[in-house]
Amino acid sequence: MRKQPFVFKACLSTHKIGVIGLGRLGHALVASLEEIQADVLVHDLVRHTHPGYTSTLDELLESASILFLTVQDDNLLQLAKDIQTYLSNMQAAKDGKIVIVCSGGFAIEKLDFLKKYHCEVAKMHPLQTFSDREFTPFPRRTPFAIQASAEVTPLLTELIQRLHGKVLSLSRNQWFQYHLAAVVAANFLPLFIRKGMELMEPITRDAELSAEWLRPLINQTVKQALNAENDLPYSGPASRGDREVIQAHTEWLKERNREFSTIYEVCSREILKNVLNS
Structure with a gap:
Protein backbone atom coordinates (compact mmCIF):
# COMPACT_ATOMS: atom_id res chain seq x y z
CA MET A 1 0.00 0.00 0.00
CA ASN A 173 -2.27 23.38 -22.06
CA GLN A 174 -0.16 26.43 -21.18
CA TRP A 175 3.27 24.87 -21.58
CA PHE A 176 3.52 25.14 -25.36
CA GLN A 177 2.94 28.89 -25.42
CA TYR A 178 5.15 29.41 -22.35
CA HIS A 179 8.02 27.59 -24.04
CA LEU A 180 7.45 29.40 -27.35
CA ALA A 181 7.53 32.75 -25.52
CA ALA A 182 10.88 31.87 -23.95
CA VAL A 183 12.34 30.77 -27.29
CA VAL A 184 11.19 33.90 -29.15
CA ALA A 185 12.30 36.30 -26.39
CA ALA A 186 15.74 34.84 -25.75
CA ASN A 187 16.96 32.20 -28.17
CA PHE A 188 17.26 34.42 -31.26
CA LEU A 189 18.76 37.44 -29.52
CA PRO A 190 22.33 36.02 -29.48
CA LEU A 191 22.06 35.34 -33.22
CA PHE A 192 21.30 39.00 -33.96
CA ILE A 193 23.97 40.26 -31.56
CA ARG A 194 26.62 38.02 -33.10
CA LYS A 195 25.53 39.04 -36.60
CA GLY A 196 25.94 42.70 -35.58
CA MET A 197 29.42 41.94 -34.21
CA GLU A 198 30.27 40.16 -37.45
CA LEU A 199 29.21 43.20 -39.48
CA MET A 200 31.17 45.53 -37.19
CA GLU A 201 34.39 43.52 -37.14
CA PRO A 202 35.77 44.67 -40.54
CA ILE A 203 35.68 48.20 -39.08
CA THR A 204 37.13 47.49 -35.62
CA ARG A 205 39.30 44.55 -36.78
CA ASP A 206 38.73 42.94 -33.39
CA ALA A 207 35.80 40.83 -32.13
CA GLU A 208 36.12 41.99 -28.52
CA LEU A 209 36.26 45.63 -29.58
CA SER A 210 33.16 45.10 -31.73
CA ALA A 211 31.34 43.76 -28.67
CA GLU A 212 32.56 46.71 -26.59
CA TRP A 213 31.28 49.23 -29.13
CA LEU A 214 27.88 47.56 -29.44
CA ARG A 215 27.37 46.77 -25.74
CA PRO A 216 25.86 50.16 -24.65
CA LEU A 217 23.41 50.08 -27.56
CA ILE A 218 22.40 46.48 -26.83
CA ASN A 219 22.00 47.10 -23.09
CA GLN A 220 19.80 50.15 -23.64
CA THR A 221 17.72 48.32 -26.26
CA VAL A 222 17.07 45.41 -23.90
CA LYS A 223 16.21 47.83 -21.09
CA GLN A 224 13.66 49.58 -23.31
CA ALA A 225 12.19 46.30 -24.53
CA LEU A 226 11.66 45.08 -20.94
CA ASN A 227 9.80 48.26 -19.99
CA ALA A 228 6.22 47.03 -20.36
CA GLU A 229 4.90 50.61 -20.25
CA ASN A 230 6.84 51.51 -23.40
CA ASP A 231 4.62 50.50 -26.32
CA LEU A 232 7.28 51.41 -28.89
CA PRO A 233 10.68 50.26 -27.65
CA TYR A 234 12.09 50.26 -31.18
CA SER A 235 14.83 52.36 -32.77
CA GLY A 236 16.49 52.52 -36.17
CA PRO A 237 15.14 53.01 -39.70
CA ALA A 238 12.07 50.78 -39.29
CA SER A 239 10.90 52.76 -36.23
CA ARG A 240 11.16 55.96 -38.32
CA GLY A 241 9.50 54.46 -41.37
CA ASP A 242 12.67 55.03 -43.41
CA ARG A 243 11.95 52.60 -46.23
CA GLU A 244 14.84 53.90 -48.34
CA VAL A 245 17.44 52.86 -45.75
CA ILE A 246 15.67 49.55 -45.16
CA GLN A 247 15.79 48.84 -48.89
CA ALA A 248 19.49 49.74 -49.09
CA HIS A 249 20.32 47.46 -46.14
CA THR A 250 18.26 44.63 -47.62
CA GLU A 251 19.96 44.87 -51.01
CA TRP A 252 23.43 44.95 -49.43
CA LEU A 253 22.67 41.89 -47.31
CA LYS A 254 21.07 40.06 -50.24
CA GLU A 255 24.38 40.10 -52.12
CA ARG A 256 26.18 38.52 -49.16
CA ASN A 257 23.62 36.47 -47.23
CA ARG A 258 20.26 36.12 -48.96
CA GLU A 259 18.62 34.25 -46.07
CA PHE A 260 19.60 36.88 -43.51
CA SER A 261 18.43 39.67 -45.81
CA THR A 262 15.00 38.03 -45.73
CA ILE A 263 15.09 37.94 -41.92
CA TYR A 264 16.08 41.63 -41.85
CA GLU A 265 13.22 42.51 -44.20
CA VAL A 266 10.61 40.51 -42.26
CA CYS A 267 11.68 42.02 -38.92
CA SER A 268 11.62 45.53 -40.38
CA ARG A 269 8.10 45.00 -41.71
CA GLU A 270 6.96 43.77 -38.29
CA ILE A 271 8.36 46.89 -36.58
CA LEU A 272 6.81 49.15 -39.23
CA LYS A 273 3.44 47.48 -38.69
CA ASN A 274 3.66 47.95 -34.92
CA VAL A 275 4.62 51.62 -35.31
CA LEU A 276 1.81 52.32 -37.79
CA ASN A 277 -0.76 50.56 -35.59
CA SER A 278 0.25 52.41 -32.43
Missing part, protein backbone atom coordinates in the same frame (compact mmCIF):
# COMPACT_ATOMS: atom_id res chain seq x y z
CA ARG A 2 1.23 3.44 -0.84
CA LYS A 3 2.34 5.53 2.11
CA GLN A 4 1.41 9.16 2.70
CA PRO A 5 2.86 11.69 0.24
CA PHE A 6 6.22 13.14 1.09
CA VAL A 7 6.28 16.16 3.39
CA PHE A 8 8.67 18.66 1.88
CA LYS A 9 10.69 19.57 4.98
CA ALA A 10 11.11 15.88 5.73
CA CYS A 11 12.37 15.39 2.17
CA LEU A 12 15.31 17.70 2.70
CA SER A 13 16.23 16.35 6.10
CA THR A 14 15.58 12.63 5.71
CA HIS A 15 15.44 11.85 1.99
CA LYS A 16 18.11 11.96 -0.65
CA ILE A 17 17.54 13.90 -3.84
CA GLY A 18 18.87 12.48 -7.08
CA VAL A 19 19.91 14.64 -10.03
CA ILE A 20 20.31 12.66 -13.24
CA GLY A 21 22.25 14.52 -15.91
CA LEU A 22 25.16 16.86 -15.22
CA GLY A 23 24.88 19.33 -18.05
CA ARG A 24 24.72 23.07 -17.48
CA LEU A 25 21.28 22.90 -15.84
CA GLY A 26 22.25 19.88 -13.75
CA HIS A 27 25.30 21.67 -12.38
CA ALA A 28 23.24 24.73 -11.37
CA LEU A 29 20.53 22.57 -9.77
CA VAL A 30 23.02 20.55 -7.73
CA ALA A 31 24.72 23.73 -6.50
CA SER A 32 21.37 25.24 -5.51
CA LEU A 33 20.23 22.12 -3.66
CA GLU A 34 23.51 21.89 -1.78
CA GLU A 35 23.26 25.57 -0.87
CA ILE A 36 20.09 24.76 1.09
CA GLN A 37 21.85 21.71 2.57
CA ALA A 38 19.87 19.06 0.72
CA ASP A 39 21.37 15.57 0.58
CA VAL A 40 22.16 15.14 -3.12
CA LEU A 41 23.28 12.24 -5.28
CA VAL A 42 24.19 12.75 -8.93
CA HIS A 43 24.48 10.46 -11.92
CA ASP A 44 25.74 11.08 -15.43
CA LEU A 45 27.01 8.86 -18.22
CA VAL A 46 30.32 10.72 -17.98
CA ARG A 47 32.17 9.94 -14.77
CA HIS A 48 32.36 12.94 -12.43
CA THR A 49 34.41 13.94 -9.39
CA HIS A 50 31.41 15.27 -7.45
CA PRO A 51 31.35 13.56 -4.02
CA GLY A 52 27.73 12.52 -4.52
CA TYR A 53 28.41 10.89 -7.89
CA THR A 54 27.08 7.35 -8.39
CA SER A 55 28.54 5.26 -11.17
CA THR A 56 25.26 3.43 -11.85
CA LEU A 57 21.69 4.65 -12.15
CA ASP A 58 20.48 1.80 -9.92
CA GLU A 59 22.70 3.01 -7.08
CA LEU A 60 21.10 6.44 -7.23
CA LEU A 61 17.57 5.02 -7.50
CA GLU A 62 18.15 2.78 -4.50
CA SER A 63 18.73 5.80 -2.24
CA ALA A 64 16.98 8.82 -3.76
CA SER A 65 13.29 9.54 -3.16
CA ILE A 66 13.07 12.59 -5.40
CA LEU A 67 14.51 12.47 -8.91
CA PHE A 68 15.32 15.51 -11.01
CA LEU A 69 15.75 14.58 -14.67
CA THR A 70 18.05 17.14 -16.31
CA VAL A 71 19.10 15.19 -19.39
CA GLN A 72 18.37 16.37 -22.93
CA ASP A 73 14.79 15.99 -24.16
CA ASP A 74 15.76 13.24 -26.62
CA ASN A 75 16.97 11.08 -23.72
CA LEU A 76 14.11 11.64 -21.27
CA LEU A 77 11.84 8.84 -22.43
CA GLN A 78 14.61 6.23 -22.35
CA LEU A 79 15.71 7.41 -18.91
CA ALA A 80 12.14 7.06 -17.65
CA LYS A 81 12.02 3.53 -19.06
CA ASP A 82 15.25 2.72 -17.21
CA ILE A 83 13.62 3.99 -14.01
CA GLN A 84 10.58 1.84 -14.80
CA THR A 85 12.81 -1.22 -15.20
CA TYR A 86 14.40 -0.61 -11.82
CA LEU A 87 11.05 -0.14 -10.07
CA SER A 88 9.54 -3.24 -11.69
CA ASN A 89 12.48 -5.35 -10.47
CA MET A 90 12.29 -4.26 -6.83
CA GLN A 91 11.72 -7.26 -4.59
CA ALA A 92 9.89 -5.53 -1.75
CA ALA A 93 7.04 -3.06 -2.01
CA LYS A 94 8.37 0.43 -1.50
CA ASP A 95 7.23 3.96 -2.02
CA GLY A 96 7.53 5.21 -5.54
CA LYS A 97 9.55 8.23 -6.54
CA ILE A 98 8.74 11.85 -7.19
CA VAL A 99 10.04 12.26 -10.73
CA ILE A 100 10.59 15.89 -11.74
CA VAL A 101 11.32 16.75 -15.37
CA CYS A 102 13.30 19.98 -15.82
CA SER A 103 12.57 20.53 -19.52
CA GLY A 104 10.39 23.34 -20.82
CA GLY A 105 9.40 21.59 -24.04
CA PHE A 106 8.82 17.98 -22.93
CA ALA A 107 5.25 16.86 -22.15
CA ILE A 108 5.32 14.97 -18.86
CA GLU A 109 2.19 13.06 -19.86
CA LYS A 110 4.56 10.87 -21.89
CA LEU A 111 5.84 9.51 -18.57
CA ASP A 112 2.44 8.58 -17.14
CA PHE A 113 3.46 4.91 -17.28
CA LEU A 114 5.58 5.56 -14.17
CA LYS A 115 2.43 6.15 -12.14
CA LYS A 116 1.83 2.41 -12.23
CA TYR A 117 4.80 2.17 -9.87
CA HIS A 118 3.39 4.73 -7.42
CA CYS A 119 5.44 7.57 -8.86
CA GLU A 120 4.40 11.19 -8.98
CA VAL A 121 5.50 12.86 -12.23
CA ALA A 122 5.94 16.63 -12.20
CA LYS A 123 7.72 19.39 -14.06
CA MET A 124 9.92 22.23 -12.81
CA HIS A 125 11.56 24.45 -15.41
CA PRO A 126 13.85 27.39 -14.57
CA LEU A 127 13.27 30.30 -16.95
CA GLN A 128 16.99 30.90 -17.20
CA THR A 129 19.95 30.04 -19.39
CA PHE A 130 23.31 28.73 -18.25
CA SER A 131 26.60 29.36 -20.03
CA ASP A 132 28.96 27.04 -18.18
CA ARG A 133 29.04 23.62 -16.55
CA GLU A 134 29.91 24.98 -13.14
CA PHE A 135 28.43 24.39 -9.71
CA THR A 136 26.96 27.88 -9.47
CA PRO A 137 23.49 28.21 -7.88
CA PHE A 138 20.51 29.68 -9.72
CA PRO A 139 20.42 33.49 -9.54
CA ARG A 140 17.99 34.77 -6.93
CA ARG A 141 14.48 35.56 -8.21
CA THR A 142 14.82 33.06 -11.05
CA PRO A 143 11.29 32.23 -12.27
CA PHE A 144 10.39 28.53 -12.17
CA ALA A 145 7.40 27.19 -14.10
CA ILE A 146 5.85 24.08 -12.56
CA GLN A 147 3.22 21.48 -13.40
CA ALA A 148 2.34 19.04 -10.65
CA SER A 149 -0.44 17.27 -8.81
CA ALA A 150 -2.10 18.81 -5.78
CA GLU A 151 0.17 16.63 -3.61
CA VAL A 152 3.44 17.71 -5.20
CA THR A 153 2.70 21.39 -5.92
CA PRO A 154 3.29 22.48 -2.28
CA LEU A 155 6.57 20.55 -2.30
CA LEU A 156 7.86 22.30 -5.43
CA THR A 157 6.58 25.67 -4.26
CA GLU A 158 8.42 25.35 -0.97
CA LEU A 159 11.59 24.21 -2.74
CA ILE A 160 11.53 27.17 -5.15
CA GLN A 161 10.91 29.59 -2.30
CA ARG A 162 13.90 28.19 -0.44
CA LEU A 163 15.93 28.70 -3.61
CA HIS A 164 14.75 32.35 -3.56
CA GLY A 165 12.93 31.81 -6.85
CA LYS A 166 9.51 32.79 -8.18
CA VAL A 167 6.76 30.24 -8.88
CA LEU A 168 4.62 30.13 -12.01
CA SER A 169 2.13 27.26 -11.93
CA LEU A 170 1.05 26.17 -15.42
CA SER A 171 -1.66 23.88 -16.69
CA ARG A 172 -0.93 21.19 -19.24
Whole structure:
Protein backbone atom coordinates (compact mmCIF):
# COMPACT_ATOMS: atom_id res chain seq x y z
CA MET A 1 0.00 0.00 0.00
CA ARG A 2 1.23 3.44 -0.84
CA LYS A 3 2.34 5.53 2.11
CA GLN A 4 1.41 9.16 2.70
CA PRO A 5 2.86 11.69 0.24
CA PHE A 6 6.22 13.14 1.09
CA VAL A 7 6.28 16.16 3.39
CA PHE A 8 8.67 18.66 1.88
CA LYS A 9 10.69 19.57 4.98
CA ALA A 10 11.11 15.88 5.73
CA CYS A 11 12.37 15.39 2.17
CA LEU A 12 15.31 17.70 2.70
CA SER A 13 16.23 16.35 6.10
CA THR A 14 15.58 12.63 5.71
CA HIS A 15 15.44 11.85 1.99
CA LYS A 16 18.11 11.96 -0.65
CA ILE A 17 17.54 13.90 -3.84
CA GLY A 18 18.87 12.48 -7.08
CA VAL A 19 19.91 14.64 -10.03
CA ILE A 20 20.31 12.66 -13.24
CA GLY A 21 22.25 14.52 -15.91
CA LEU A 22 25.16 16.86 -15.22
CA GLY A 23 24.88 19.33 -18.05
CA ARG A 24 24.72 23.07 -17.48
CA LEU A 25 21.28 22.90 -15.84
CA GLY A 26 22.25 19.88 -13.75
CA HIS A 27 25.30 21.67 -12.38
CA ALA A 28 23.24 24.73 -11.37
CA LEU A 29 20.53 22.57 -9.77
CA VAL A 30 23.02 20.55 -7.73
CA ALA A 31 24.72 23.73 -6.50
CA SER A 32 21.37 25.24 -5.51
CA LEU A 33 20.23 22.12 -3.66
CA GLU A 34 23.51 21.89 -1.78
CA GLU A 35 23.26 25.57 -0.87
CA ILE A 36 20.09 24.76 1.09
CA GLN A 37 21.85 21.71 2.57
CA ALA A 38 19.87 19.06 0.72
CA ASP A 39 21.37 15.57 0.58
CA VAL A 40 22.16 15.14 -3.12
CA LEU A 41 23.28 12.24 -5.28
CA VAL A 42 24.19 12.75 -8.93
CA HIS A 43 24.48 10.46 -11.92
CA ASP A 44 25.74 11.08 -15.43
CA LEU A 45 27.01 8.86 -18.22
CA VAL A 46 30.32 10.72 -17.98
CA ARG A 47 32.17 9.94 -14.77
CA HIS A 48 32.36 12.94 -12.43
CA THR A 49 34.41 13.94 -9.39
CA HIS A 50 31.41 15.27 -7.45
CA PRO A 51 31.35 13.56 -4.02
CA GLY A 52 27.73 12.52 -4.52
CA TYR A 53 28.41 10.89 -7.89
CA THR A 54 27.08 7.35 -8.39
CA SER A 55 28.54 5.26 -11.17
CA THR A 56 25.26 3.43 -11.85
CA LEU A 57 21.69 4.65 -12.15
CA ASP A 58 20.48 1.80 -9.92
CA GLU A 59 22.70 3.01 -7.08
CA LEU A 60 21.10 6.44 -7.23
CA LEU A 61 17.57 5.02 -7.50
CA GLU A 62 18.15 2.78 -4.50
CA SER A 63 18.73 5.80 -2.24
CA ALA A 64 16.98 8.82 -3.76
CA SER A 65 13.29 9.54 -3.16
CA ILE A 66 13.07 12.59 -5.40
CA LEU A 67 14.51 12.47 -8.91
CA PHE A 68 15.32 15.51 -11.01
CA LEU A 69 15.75 14.58 -14.67
CA THR A 70 18.05 17.14 -16.31
CA VAL A 71 19.10 15.19 -19.39
CA GLN A 72 18.37 16.37 -22.93
CA ASP A 73 14.79 15.99 -24.16
CA ASP A 74 15.76 13.24 -26.62
CA ASN A 75 16.97 11.08 -23.72
CA LEU A 76 14.11 11.64 -21.27
CA LEU A 77 11.84 8.84 -22.43
CA GLN A 78 14.61 6.23 -22.35
CA LEU A 79 15.71 7.41 -18.91
CA ALA A 80 12.14 7.06 -17.65
CA LYS A 81 12.02 3.53 -19.06
CA ASP A 82 15.25 2.72 -17.21
CA ILE A 83 13.62 3.99 -14.01
CA GLN A 84 10.58 1.84 -14.80
CA THR A 85 12.81 -1.22 -15.20
CA TYR A 86 14.40 -0.61 -11.82
CA LEU A 87 11.05 -0.14 -10.07
CA SER A 88 9.54 -3.24 -11.69
CA ASN A 89 12.48 -5.35 -10.47
CA MET A 90 12.29 -4.26 -6.83
CA GLN A 91 11.72 -7.26 -4.59
CA ALA A 92 9.89 -5.53 -1.75
CA ALA A 93 7.04 -3.06 -2.01
CA LYS A 94 8.37 0.43 -1.50
CA ASP A 95 7.23 3.96 -2.02
CA GLY A 96 7.53 5.21 -5.54
CA LYS A 97 9.55 8.23 -6.54
CA ILE A 98 8.74 11.85 -7.19
CA VAL A 99 10.04 12.26 -10.73
CA ILE A 100 10.59 15.89 -11.74
CA VAL A 101 11.32 16.75 -15.37
CA CYS A 102 13.30 19.98 -15.82
CA SER A 103 12.57 20.53 -19.52
CA GLY A 104 10.39 23.34 -20.82
CA GLY A 105 9.40 21.59 -24.04
CA PHE A 106 8.82 17.98 -22.93
CA ALA A 107 5.25 16.86 -22.15
CA ILE A 108 5.32 14.97 -18.86
CA GLU A 109 2.19 13.06 -19.86
CA LYS A 110 4.56 10.87 -21.89
CA LEU A 111 5.84 9.51 -18.57
CA ASP A 112 2.44 8.58 -17.14
CA PHE A 113 3.46 4.91 -17.28
CA LEU A 114 5.58 5.56 -14.17
CA LYS A 115 2.43 6.15 -12.14
CA LYS A 116 1.83 2.41 -12.23
CA TYR A 117 4.80 2.17 -9.87
CA HIS A 118 3.39 4.73 -7.42
CA CYS A 119 5.44 7.57 -8.86
CA GLU A 120 4.40 11.19 -8.98
CA VAL A 121 5.50 12.86 -12.23
CA ALA A 122 5.94 16.63 -12.20
CA LYS A 123 7.72 19.39 -14.06
CA MET A 124 9.92 22.23 -12.81
CA HIS A 125 11.56 24.45 -15.41
CA PRO A 126 13.85 27.39 -14.57
CA LEU A 127 13.27 30.30 -16.95
CA GLN A 128 16.99 30.90 -17.20
CA THR A 129 19.95 30.04 -19.39
CA PHE A 130 23.31 28.73 -18.25
CA SER A 131 26.60 29.36 -20.03
CA ASP A 132 28.96 27.04 -18.18
CA ARG A 133 29.04 23.62 -16.55
CA GLU A 134 29.91 24.98 -13.14
CA PHE A 135 28.43 24.39 -9.71
CA THR A 136 26.96 27.88 -9.47
CA PRO A 137 23.49 28.21 -7.88
CA PHE A 138 20.51 29.68 -9.72
CA PRO A 139 20.42 33.49 -9.54
CA ARG A 140 17.99 34.77 -6.93
CA ARG A 141 14.48 35.56 -8.21
CA THR A 142 14.82 33.06 -11.05
CA PRO A 143 11.29 32.23 -12.27
CA PHE A 144 10.39 28.53 -12.17
CA ALA A 145 7.40 27.19 -14.10
CA ILE A 146 5.85 24.08 -12.56
CA GLN A 147 3.22 21.48 -13.40
CA ALA A 148 2.34 19.04 -10.65
CA SER A 149 -0.44 17.27 -8.81
CA ALA A 150 -2.10 18.81 -5.78
CA GLU A 151 0.17 16.63 -3.61
CA VAL A 152 3.44 17.71 -5.20
CA THR A 153 2.70 21.39 -5.92
CA PRO A 154 3.29 22.48 -2.28
CA LEU A 155 6.57 20.55 -2.30
CA LEU A 156 7.86 22.30 -5.43
CA THR A 157 6.58 25.67 -4.26
CA GLU A 158 8.42 25.35 -0.97
CA LEU A 159 11.59 24.21 -2.74
CA ILE A 160 11.53 27.17 -5.15
CA GLN A 161 10.91 29.59 -2.30
CA ARG A 162 13.90 28.19 -0.44
CA LEU A 163 15.93 28.70 -3.61
CA HIS A 164 14.75 32.35 -3.56
CA GLY A 165 12.93 31.81 -6.85
CA LYS A 166 9.51 32.79 -8.18
CA VAL A 167 6.76 30.24 -8.88
CA LEU A 168 4.62 30.13 -12.01
CA SER A 169 2.13 27.26 -11.93
CA LEU A 170 1.05 26.17 -15.42
CA SER A 171 -1.66 23.88 -16.69
CA ARG A 172 -0.93 21.19 -19.24
CA ASN A 173 -2.27 23.38 -22.06
CA GLN A 174 -0.16 26.43 -21.18
CA TRP A 175 3.27 24.87 -21.58
CA PHE A 176 3.52 25.14 -25.36
CA GLN A 177 2.94 28.89 -25.42
CA TYR A 178 5.15 29.41 -22.35
CA HIS A 179 8.02 27.59 -24.04
CA LEU A 180 7.45 29.40 -27.35
CA ALA A 181 7.53 32.75 -25.52
CA ALA A 182 10.88 31.87 -23.95
CA VAL A 183 12.34 30.77 -27.29
CA VAL A 184 11.19 33.90 -29.15
CA ALA A 185 12.30 36.30 -26.39
CA ALA A 186 15.74 34.84 -25.75
CA ASN A 187 16.96 32.20 -28.17
CA PHE A 188 17.26 34.42 -31.26
CA LEU A 189 18.76 37.44 -29.52
CA PRO A 190 22.33 36.02 -29.48
CA LEU A 191 22.06 35.34 -33.22
CA PHE A 192 21.30 39.00 -33.96
CA ILE A 193 23.97 40.26 -31.56
CA ARG A 194 26.62 38.02 -33.10
CA LYS A 195 25.53 39.04 -36.60
CA GLY A 196 25.94 42.70 -35.58
CA MET A 197 29.42 41.94 -34.21
CA GLU A 198 30.27 40.16 -37.45
CA LEU A 199 29.21 43.20 -39.48
CA MET A 200 31.17 45.53 -37.19
CA GLU A 201 34.39 43.52 -37.14
CA PRO A 202 35.77 44.67 -40.54
CA ILE A 203 35.68 48.20 -39.08
CA THR A 204 37.13 47.49 -35.62
CA ARG A 205 39.30 44.55 -36.78
CA ASP A 206 38.73 42.94 -33.39
CA ALA A 207 35.80 40.83 -32.13
CA GLU A 208 36.12 41.99 -28.52
CA LEU A 209 36.26 45.63 -29.58
CA SER A 210 33.16 45.10 -31.73
CA ALA A 211 31.34 43.76 -28.67
CA GLU A 212 32.56 46.71 -26.59
CA TRP A 213 31.28 49.23 -29.13
CA LEU A 214 27.88 47.56 -29.44
CA ARG A 215 27.37 46.77 -25.74
CA PRO A 216 25.86 50.16 -24.65
CA LEU A 217 23.41 50.08 -27.56
CA ILE A 218 22.40 46.48 -26.83
CA ASN A 219 22.00 47.10 -23.09
CA GLN A 220 19.80 50.15 -23.64
CA THR A 221 17.72 48.32 -26.26
CA VAL A 222 17.07 45.41 -23.90
CA LYS A 223 16.21 47.83 -21.09
CA GLN A 224 13.66 49.58 -23.31
CA ALA A 225 12.19 46.30 -24.53
CA LEU A 226 11.66 45.08 -20.94
CA ASN A 227 9.80 48.26 -19.99
CA ALA A 228 6.22 47.03 -20.36
CA GLU A 229 4.90 50.61 -20.25
CA ASN A 230 6.84 51.51 -23.40
CA ASP A 231 4.62 50.50 -26.32
CA LEU A 232 7.28 51.41 -28.89
CA PRO A 233 10.68 50.26 -27.65
CA TYR A 234 12.09 50.26 -31.18
CA SER A 235 14.83 52.36 -32.77
CA GLY A 236 16.49 52.52 -36.17
CA PRO A 237 15.14 53.01 -39.70
CA ALA A 238 12.07 50.78 -39.29
CA SER A 239 10.90 52.76 -36.23
CA ARG A 240 11.16 55.96 -38.32
CA GLY A 241 9.50 54.46 -41.37
CA ASP A 242 12.67 55.03 -43.41
CA ARG A 243 11.95 52.60 -46.23
CA GLU A 244 14.84 53.90 -48.34
CA VAL A 245 17.44 52.86 -45.75
CA ILE A 246 15.67 49.55 -45.16
CA GLN A 247 15.79 48.84 -48.89
CA ALA A 248 19.49 49.74 -49.09
CA HIS A 249 20.32 47.46 -46.14
CA THR A 250 18.26 44.63 -47.62
CA GLU A 251 19.96 44.87 -51.01
CA TRP A 252 23.43 44.95 -49.43
CA LEU A 253 22.67 41.89 -47.31
CA LYS A 254 21.07 40.06 -50.24
CA GLU A 255 24.38 40.10 -52.12
CA ARG A 256 26.18 38.52 -49.16
CA ASN A 257 23.62 36.47 -47.23
CA ARG A 258 20.26 36.12 -48.96
CA GLU A 259 18.62 34.25 -46.07
CA PHE A 260 19.60 36.88 -43.51
CA SER A 261 18.43 39.67 -45.81
CA THR A 262 15.00 38.03 -45.73
CA ILE A 263 15.09 37.94 -41.92
CA TYR A 264 16.08 41.63 -41.85
CA GLU A 265 13.22 42.51 -44.20
CA VAL A 266 10.61 40.51 -42.26
CA CYS A 267 11.68 42.02 -38.92
CA SER A 268 11.62 45.53 -40.38
CA ARG A 269 8.10 45.00 -41.71
CA GLU A 270 6.96 43.77 -38.29
CA ILE A 271 8.36 46.89 -36.58
CA LEU A 272 6.81 49.15 -39.23
CA LYS A 273 3.44 47.48 -38.69
CA ASN A 274 3.66 47.95 -34.92
CA VAL A 275 4.62 51.62 -35.31
CA LEU A 276 1.81 52.32 -37.79
CA ASN A 277 -0.76 50.56 -35.59
CA SER A 278 0.25 52.41 -32.43
